[in-house]
Amino acid sequence: MTWEERWHPLREEWVIVAAHRQDRPWSGNTMASDETNLPDHDADCYLCPGNRRVSGAINPEYAKTFVFDNDHPCVSRAAPAKLPPTPAIYQNRPANGVARVVCYSPIHNLTLAELDVDDIVELLKIWQSQYRELAALPEIAHVLIFENKGVTVGVSNPHPHCQIYATNFVFQTIEKEAQVSDRHLRETGRILFQDILEAEQSDDRRIIIANESAIAFIPYFARYAYEVFVAPKETHESLADLCAAELRDFASVLKVVVVKFDNLWRMPFPYVMTLHQAPADGRNYSGFHFHIEFHPPLRKPNLIKYLAGPEIGGGNFLSDTSPEQKAEELRALPDVHYKLRDNGRSKPVGE
Numbered sequence: 001m002t003w004e005e006r007w008h009p010l011r012e013e014w015v016i017v018a019a020h021r022q023d024r025p026w027s028g029n030t031m032a033s034d035e036t037n038l039p040d041h042d043a044d045c046y047l048c049p050g051n052r053r054v055s056g057a058i059n060p061e062y063a064k065t066f067v068f069d070n071d072h073p074c075v076s077r078a079a080p081a082k083l084p085p086t087p088a089i090y091q092n093r094p095a096n097g098v099a100r101v102v103c104y105s106p107i108h109n110l111t112l113a114e115l116d117v118d119d120i121v122e123l124l125k126i127w128q129s130q131y132r133e134l135a136a137l138p139e140i141a142h143v144l145i146f147e148n149k150g151v152t153v154g155v156s157n158p159h160p161h162c163q164i165y166a167t168n169f170v171f172q173t174i175e176k177e178a179q180v181s182d183r184h185l186r187e188t189g190r191i192l193f194q195d196i197l198e199a200e201q202s203d204d205r206r207i208i209i210a211n212e213s214a215i216a217f218i219p220y221f222a223r224y225a226y227e228v229f230v231a232p233k234e235t236h237e238s239l240a241d242l243c244a245a246e247l248r249d250f251a252s253v254l255k256v257v258v259v260k261f262d263n264l265w266r267m268p269f270p271y272v273m274t275l276h277q278a279p280a281d282g283r284n285y286s287g288f289h290f291h292i293e294f295h296p297p298l299r300k301p302n303l304i305k306y307l308a309g310p311e312i313g314g315g316n317f318l319s320d321t322s323p324e325q326k327a328e329e330l331r332a333l334p335d336v337h338y339k340l341r342d343n344g345r346s347k348p349v350g351e
């Protein structure tokens with residue numbers, strides 16, 4: 001039995017680690033796996049090349065990545081400026097911003113884990129240019145780039161893609177990280193994330209993979225079973241500041257992480273992947289260290305980590321697993337994708 005609480009220095013909150021709960025009996029729902037036998041091109045997919053989208057636009061016969069404005073944007077530069085008045089205690093304002101979609105490749109079934117490192121580098125360059133372009137818009141305070149992957153996190157279209165929300169406000173998680181990083185820098189003269197990297201490197205048990213300039217690890221204070229951070233070793237405020245060599249190292253580490261995820265249960269591994277980049281509101285964020293965070297919803301094959309009383313009701317996480325054990329599991333896995341090892345034949349989980 002473990003009854004331990006760990007402090008999350010980026011969110012400034014306690015995480016309860018109760019690893020003995022992982023094997024408690026479960027008679028509730030289990031999640032369906034994602035479809036593994038998808039075609040290379042799907043005539044009904046609104047992201048495949050040459051197909052018609054809901055807006056009526058026809059996708060070009062793109063060869064690498066494809067970026068377009070979301071047909072159902074949650075924020076828009078065309079948001080009406082006039083809104084209904086509110087009582088004094090309430091506030092509202094136009095949801096001003098830009099929402100885009102980035103298809104990783106023209107191939108309907110080629111996930112991030114199956115792209116080769118060169119293609120991932122190209123994708124990172126697209127994220128860099130999108131960040132630069134959108135961050136430069138006067139009304140944009142932040143650029144959130146994220147991928148929701150798998151039916152478990154509510155994705156209806158399996159064609160590998162990510163989304164970009166460039167908004168007139170800074171998302172809460174980033175705002176908090178920016179605040180605590182800034183305070184840490186003022187109080188100690190050090191970069192908070194560098195102190196985290198130093199702690200992880202001196203412990204070493206939770207590091208998944210590292211190379212010259214990039215590193216991936218399950219943090220000491222992880223909230224999810226397979227929560228992985230991927231970061232450059234040098235501090236940069238955003239992905240846009242990485243040089244060519246760092247970009248390549250970062251792509252290699254990112255690739256190994258997503259391959260290991262799929263290899264874990266020999267199935268496409270669902271996750272929410274978010275780029276944590278400094279706000280783009282013109283202030284100084286020299287204490288902010290760009291990184292990617294993966295929040296995979298599953299703690300066992302087909303068994304979701306439900307967010308309930310502690311998380312939704314109380315606002316703190318109860319982790320059912322030990323970060324050290326989960327990191328050991330991921331470290332032990334091969335870094336070649338199981339589909340490649342099977343010579344292109346994929347087998348369902350459990351076979």
Ligand SMILES: [Zn+2]
Binds near residue numbers: 159
């Ligand atoms: Zn498609």
Ligand SMILES: [Zn+2]
Binds near residue numbers: 010177
């Ligand atoms: Zn973060």
